[in-house]
Structures are given as structure tokens and as C-alpha cells.
Amino acid sequence: MLVLRTLLFLAPFLSFPPLHKVWIVTCHWDFESFSIQRIWDVETFHGALSLAVHSNELPGFQTFLKSINPSWAKRDGFIQNFWEQAFSCSLKVSSAQEDMEMCTGTEKLDSIPVTLFETSMTGHSYNVYNAVYSVAHALYASYIFRSRHRRMDVEKHLKFLNVQPWQLHHFLRSITFNNNAGDTVCFDENRELKADFDVTNWVTFPNGSFVRVKVGRLDPWAPPGKELSLNTDQIVWHRTFNQVVPLSVCSESCHPGYTRKKKEGEKFCCYDCAQCPEGTISQQKGKIPNV
Known part of the structure; x- marks a missing residue:
């Protein structure tokens, strides 16, 4: 995303034609920006559709975000670096940063452009949250198991064997729990997390902000034919399409x-319409003829 935004920013200077496209974003992508990109236009991504790991808002998460303070930098160096880049200020007086203003410590995370920092629970953050709790449940299951096989040392003090990471696999694949958002976390027979995906629609605004609107869901464990559900009425397309569903073909559908x-030399979505061969018939628009 960082590289793509740079290329789109340079496109007008390189005389590239406008890219009026509907971007389809995989779940491995996320909207990220460098600090210098905070004022760059994001209108190109208006109407984009993305597959994102299902996420849910966690109770207390927004309260936690509001409580974050740069004083935590004493325990977490990441917060210091993030705070200085996000607010373009310095937490330390140094010769290399004399031209920067000092951070007051009262800066608010919700004042940062969403292209730099999203305050909502994203799929990546939700995965991390569930992963931490999964390991915690596995450790607890391991503790209960080992407490039944504990041994006493000479001074009659309880002594437990050290747990190696690979020893948690057995407990991880068998745990099932509901997280604080009410979602069930469990693993399938292949030891993979049973998770579905949210189909989100990116809606941008003139001030450079954007929101993700959930417009559908992809559930691999749903009955055949029911895996994908879309609320097409909620989808906002790019403004160049005048709110009309964009065409995925360059030819009109063939009539019955x-x-x-x-068409030779053309893309597969480009074709001519020819009368059905003798002995065949097509009764529906755009269908292949049947004998």
C-alpha cells in the first residue's frame, strides 16, 4: 500500500492517465501511510472493496486508546517512536531534533488522520487479540494437566516442569472459547483458526479521511452456495461510475x-455474438447454447 500510494501520487507528474478503477484488496493488505503522506489524496480508493479478517469491537478498547500516554515510553520504546512520528513532535531535546516542537503529552490519538492511525479494531488487531487469549487458554489447560502430574521437591515445595512452545500445540487445537466481543474462537481439524471474512467498502471524504463499511461476509463453513453474502444496496462505487455497478465485460450480453x-487478440471478456449453430438453442440472455 505504501508503494502503491507513492506511484499514484507521482502519476500526474508522469502523464499517466487517470485510474478509474474499483480496487479489490485482499486480506493481507491494509491502509498504511508514512507521515509525509498524511495530506495525500485518497480519493482514488473511493469505492474499493476489501476482504478483511472478521473483527468486532471489544468492550473497553476505545477507553484503552484514550488512556495511552507517551510516558509509557519508559517501558515501551515503540510508543515513543510512534508518538513522535504521528504528532511531528519530539519527546526528547537533542541536537538532531532542535527544529521540532516538544510533545506536550496531551495529544489525542483520535486527532490523527485515519490514513495514519485507525482507532477502530481492524482485522489484524483482532487476530492479535484472539491469538494472545488462545495462548493464555492453552497455557491454563497445560497448567491444569501438569498440576495432576506435579512432583514435590525435597522441601515439599510444588515444582512444575517448564513448558516448551511446541508442547502447547496439543492444547491449542482443542480449545474453544468466546472472547469479550462474543465471537467463538476455535480451530479446525487442520489446526487452522476457523474464521470468516468481512467484505468492506472503503468510502473516502474530501478531508482525506475514510471509513470502512461492512457490506458482506464470506463464510467458508456455510452451506454450498451460501458462502458469500453481499448487500449490494450498501456498496458505494467510485464517483466516476455515477453510483452504477461497474461492468466487468467490454461487450453486451448476447440475446437468446x-x-x-x-475475438481474436482480445481479452476473454470481449466477444462477438453469433447465431447459434444448427441443432442448438439458447433461451436465456448471455448463456451458452444447449443441444
Whole structure:
């Protein structure tokens, strides 16, 4: 995303034509920016659709975000670096940062552009949250198991064997619990997390902000034919499409009695319409003829 935003920013200077496209974003991508990109236009991504690991708002998460303070930097160096880059200020007086203002410590995270920092619970953050609790449940299960096989040392003090990471695999694959958001966390027979995906629609605004709107869901464990559900009425398309669903083909659908004929040298979505061969018929628009 960082590289793509840079290329789109340079496109006008390189005489590239406008990219009026609907971006389809995989779940491995997320909206990220460098500090210098905070004022760059994000209108290109208006109407984009993305697959994101299902997430839910956790009770107390927003309260936690509001409580974060740069004084935590004494225990966490990441917060110091993040705070200085996000607010363009310095927490320390040094010769290399004399031209920067000092951080007051009262800066608010919700004042940062969403392109730099999202305050909502994203799929990545939700995965980390569930992973931590999964390991905690596995450790507890391991503790209960080992407490039944404990041994006493000479001074009659309880002594437990050290737990190696690989020893938690057995407990991880068998745990099932509900997290604080009410979602069930469990693993399938292949020891993979049973998770579905949210289909989100990116809606941008003139001030450079954007929101993700959930418009559907992809559930691999749903009955056949029911895996993907979309609320098309909620989808906002790019402004160049005038709120009309964009076409995925460059040719009109063939009428009944006609069939598709591939155009040589053209993309597969481009075709001519020819009459059905003798002995065949097509009764529906855009269908291949049947005998």
C-alpha cells in the first residue's frame, strides 16, 4: 500500500492517465501511510472493496486508546517512536531534533488522520487479540494437566516442569472459547483458526479521511452456495461510475438465439455474438447454447 500510494501520487507528474478503477484488496493488505503522506489524496480508493479478517469491537478498547500516554515510553520504546512520528513532535531535546516542537503529552490519538492511525479494531488487531487469549487458554489447560502430574521437591515445595512452545500445540487445537466481543474462537481439524471474512467498502471524504463499511461476509463453513453474502444496496462505487455497478465485460450480453464468439487478440471478456449453430438453442440472455 505504501508503494502503491507513492506511484499514484507521482502519476500526474508522469502523464499517466487517470485510474478509474474499483480496487479489490485482499486480506493481507491494509491502509498504511508514512507521515509525509498524511495530506495525500485518497480519493482514488473511493469505492474499493476489501476482504478483511472478521473483527468486532471489544468492550473497553476505545477507553484503552484514550488512556495511552507517551510516558509509557519508559517501558515501551515503540510508543515513543510512534508518538513522535504521528504528532511531528519530539519527546526528547537533542541536537538532531532542535527544529521540532516538544510533545506536550496531551495529544489525542483520535486527532490523527485515519490514513495514519485507525482507532477502530481492524482485522489484524483482532487476530492479535484472539491469538494472545488462545495462548493464555492453552497455557491454563497445560497448567491444569501438569498440576495432576506435579512432583514435590525435597522441601515439599510444588515444582512444575517448564513448558516448551511446541508442547502447547496439543492444547491449542482443542480449545474453544468466546472472547469479550462474543465471537467463538476455535480451530479446525487442520489446526487452522476457523474464521470468516468481512467484505468492506472503503468510502473516502474530501478531508482525506475514510471509513470502512461492512457490506458482506464470506463464510467458508456455510452451506454450498451460501458462502458469500453481499448487500449490494450498501456498496458505494467510485464517483466516476455515477453510483452504477461497474461492468466487468467490454461487450453486451448476447440475446437468446445467439452465442458468444471469442475475438481474436482480445481479452476473454470481449466477444462477438453469433447465431447459434444448427441443432442448438439458447433461451436465456448471455448463456451458452444447449443441444
